[in-house]
Amino acid sequence: MPFAGWEMPVQYAGIRPEHVAVRQGVGVFDVSHMGQVQTRGPEAVRFLQRVLSGDIRLIPEGGAQYSVMCREDGGILDDLITYRLAECEFLTVTNAANHEKDLSWLLTQSAEFDVDVLDVADRFAMLAVQGPAARPLIQSLCDGRLPARMHCTQRVVAGVPALVCGTGYTGEDGVELLLDPGHAPAVWDALLAGGAQPTGLGARDTLRLEACFHLYGNDMDEERGPIEAGLGWCCKEDTGFIGSESVAGARASGTTEKLVPFMIEGKGIARSGNPVVGGGEVTSGTFSPCLERGIGMAYLPSENANPDTRFEIDVRGTIRPAVVARKPLYRKES
Numbered sequence: 367m368p369f370a371g372w373e374m375p376v377q378y379a380g381i382r383p384e385h386v387a388v389r390q391g392v393g394v395f396d397v398s399h400m401g402q403v404q405t406r407g408p409e410a411v412r413f414l415q416r417v418l419s420g421d422i423r424l425i426p427e428g429g430a431q432y433s434v435m436c437r438e439d440g441g442i443l444d445d446l447i448t449y450r451l452a453e454c455e456f457l458t459v460t461n462a463a464n465h466e467k468d469l470s471w472l473l474t475q476s477a478e479f480d481v482d483v484l485d486v487a488d489r490f491a492m493l494a495v496q497g498p499a500a501r502p503l504i505q506s507l508c509d510g511r512l513p514a515r516m517h518c519t520q521r522v523v524a525g526v527p528a529l530v531c532g533t534g535y536t537g538e539d540g541v542e543l544l545l546d547p548g549h550a551p552a553v554w555d556a557l558l559a560g561g562a563q564p565t566g567l568g569a570r571d572t573l574r575l576e577a578c579f580h581l582y583g584n585d586m587d588e589e590r591g592p593i594e595a596g597l598g599w600c601c602k603e604d605t606g607f608i609g610s611e612s613v614a615g616a617r618a619s620g621t622t623e624k625l626v627p628f629m630i631e632g633k634g635i636a637r638s639g640n641p642v643v644g645g646g647e648v649t650s651g652t653f654s655p656c657l658e659r660g661i662g663m664a665y666l667p668s669e670n671a672n673p674d675t676r677f678e679i680d681v682r683g684t685i686r687p688a689v690v691a692r693k694p695l696y697r698k699e700s
Contacts (some may be wrong), residue, residue: 367567370462372399374567381568385655388536388573392497393565394557397542397549401465402490403472406455407481414456417475417608418448419592419601425450430516430533433600435468436609440591440616444468445582447533449518455532457529457544459485461582475608486568491550493543496565496573497555500540503560504530524556535570537577537694541614574653575661576696584638585625585663592623594665624671625649627691630660634686636679642666643678643685656696666690 367376375396378384387393405414414422420433429450435443444464449457460468469485476483495504505512506528518531528545545553558564570579576589580586586595591609593601593616603610603617623646630636636651642664650664670677675690 369567370399370465371469372462374399375564377568378564381566381572382655384563384569385572386566387563388497388538388565388569389656390498392495392499392503392540394554394562395496395565395570395663396491396495396554397479397494397551398491398547399462401460401462401468401487402544403458403460403469404455404486405458405472405476405481406484408454408586409479409481410454410456410525413479413481414448415514415605415607416479418446418458419605419607419613420448421447421602422456427452427486428513428519430515430518430531434586434597436592436607437473437588438609438612440593440609440612441588442582442586442590442592442595442597443471443588445580445586445597447531449529449531451518451529459492464582482569489546490544491547493545493550493553493557494534494536494540495543495562496534496536496538496540498517498539499561500538503557503562504541506560507556515539524553526553528553529544535575535579537579537696538573541591545644553650565610566595568693571650572655575650575652575663576654576656576694578663578693578695580625580657580663581650590665591616591621593617594623594625596625620668622668623665624668625663625665626671627663627693627695628661628677628688629657629689629691629695630662630679631676631689633660634681634684635660636662636664636681636686636688640682641680641681644670646677648679654696660686660688661691661695
């Protein structure tokens with residue numbers, strides 16, 4: 367299907383078998399549609415500290431950090447992962463549909479800083495290898511030790527130089543590989559030969575929802591702030607990032623709505639846009655292959671957002687009972 371200017375696979379063998387493969391073994395996603403922006407220069411840290419919500423100073427070389435990028439009023443422009451490649455060099459991964467908007471914002475904000483902001487999206491293909499068997503598979507193809515969670519390092523994988531990152535979007539262990547697009551097919555083939563299941567956007571969505579990971583454009587956008595979206599944990603207002611005053615105000619006074627995970631009680635699947643009876647709206651919804659029930663995330667009035675609170679969703683004219691759950695929705699058995 368078309369997505370952000372790309373032709374993206376929704377499924378290969380089917381959403382359920384691909385989902386289960388990632389939960390029980392290893393799946394590989396072609397996520398080359400994601401964008402990349404390189405920031406380098408003497409004031410790279412000070413600049414990124416201004417535009418991103420986290421404390422960039424805390425990222426070690428070879429480290430990674432999740433953050434949001436906000437407008438002055440606190441509206442979320444995007445959520446991003448930033449890797450520190452060297453003392454004054456960073457690589458930030460953008461959401462595909464937001465890449466041009468993000469790049470324009472970053473270039474505009476960089477005018478007062480001694481820093482270079484470069485669009486490097488055409489330099490990288492990106493493969494996400496996820497699941498309990500992901501690291502052993504990559505290690506068997508790799509020339510050195512793999513990075514820890516939220517770290518990155520340069521390695522050679524299946525004979526191809528790659529930035530190997532201990533990140534992902536599934537709730538499972540694994541890595542993401544950034545590599546030259548011309549060599550991506552060979553690495554893809556090596557991963558499949560090693561037992562990885564090709565996995566599409568459909569299973570990517572069910573996996574991320576079971577883990578309660580946000581999807582930009584659904585669970586957050588420019589009209590929502592980090593506090594109501596449940597992303598206050600990645601905001602360090604004392605760094606003075608753009609929008610920090612608004613975020614601090616929302617944290618102190620509270621918000622009228624909050625984003626919550628939920629489970630459907632009984633039959634039915636809620637979808638994005640379904641209204642909540644009494645106020646609120648579903649932002650993401652699907653059928654969970656692991657929990658075998660409808661799950662999702664929704665904005666509810668703050669007074670109704672506590673775990674175990676029951677509410678109702680209007681699913682195309684049928685009222686479906688639901689309950690506010692705790693994150694993550696899916697937990698592995700110990």
